Amino acid sequence: MNIYESILDFLYKNQGNGFLEISHICPDKNKATRISKELKKDGLIRVSQRKLMGSGTTPPFKSHPKLEITRLGIEKYESENPTSKGENKNNTLEMKDNTIKVLEDFMDGKSYTITKDRPEEIRDLLPRLENLGLIKKVDRFKYAADLSNRKHLSKLIELKSWSEFLEWTDGQNTNGQITNNFSGSTIGQVNQSTKEIEVKSSITQNVEDKTGKKSWIEILAWVIGILAGLVAIYEFVIKQFLE
Missing domain, CATH: 1.20.5 (Single alpha-helices involved in coiled-coils or other helix-helix interfaces)
Known part of the structure; x- marks a missing residue:
């Protein structure tokens, strides 16, 4: 298995968990960036790579890329690995009524606390939404919406399908995120x-x-x-x- 196959294998088996680092597969940041661009060009992945401001004599630099497999990438992987289709059934979300209700509560500015007695689908969904930057932790097990991403939450409620939502995000401007890093400065x-x-x-x-x-x-x-x-x-x- 070459490095391209290893990356797709890792992303496929962890699909739905948002953007993931691949530094354990490819520690070389420049090489990882190059490979990510090639996979992105083929439409197999989405890339999130932050541009950080340097401090003092340190020039601006890019973080290690984070990747997420696309629907096309999933189809390619499954076509090359027929036995893998049943492996990821636990990653499929049904978007039940109580799950949609939680999303609607987020839209209304309410928070949600995960406990052991909460529905499994919700306990699975919230970390995924956090990885995508749509919600944030306000306490150890408590989540609230990032209201700057209301459009995405609204779309997920409208589609009521996790797979269709991921396909929709493929067409959005999620290829790169820029973060201002005010190093050495207080708030x-x-x-x-x-x-x-x-x-x-x-x-x-x-x-x-x-x-x-x-x-x-x-x-x-x-x-x-x-x-x-x-x-x-x-x-x-x-x-x-x-x-």
């Missing part, structure tokens, strides 16, 4: 920097506005001055000359 420093930028932007805009208004005032004063000068010349020079 307060980051917030302060953001506020400074906003204040500077506001000041700059006000100065520009005032500069624009001042220029119009100067032009108007210049015109009035000329008219006043002409009137004075007429009153004291031309009028007396005519008389």
Whole structure:
């Protein structure tokens, strides 16, 4: 089994668990990135690779790629491994009514705590959704929705099918995720920097506005001055000359 087959085998056997690292199969990040691009080009996988900001003398760099098998990748694997079709039946989710109810509660801003007596399908689904970044842990066994991904949760509720949902996500922009890494900065420093930028932007805009208004005032004063000068010349020079 070559490295391409090993990666597909690993992703197939762990399908539904979101994006997975393959560093245990291919420790070389550059090689893993190259292989991921080739598999992605063939439509067999989706790739999530974060771009991290360096600190000090460290330049920006990319993290080790995380991969997830696509529907095409599953079909290719099963066609090459006919006996594997029954191996992954536990990964199939039926999306029962109580599961849909939990998703609807997430949409309403409610949280959900996993306990041993919870339905098995829900206990299986929530870690998958967390791996996909659709929900997050707010406590050890407690989950809540990431409201920035309401569209995805809504689509899963609409489809009521995990496999169809994965196919739908194939067409979404999930090929890469960029994460800002403010290394060496505290949250307060980051917030302060953001506020400074906003204040500077506001000041700059006000100065520009005032500069624009001042220029119009100067032009108007210049015109009035000329008219006043002409009137004075007429009153004291031309009028007396005519008389």
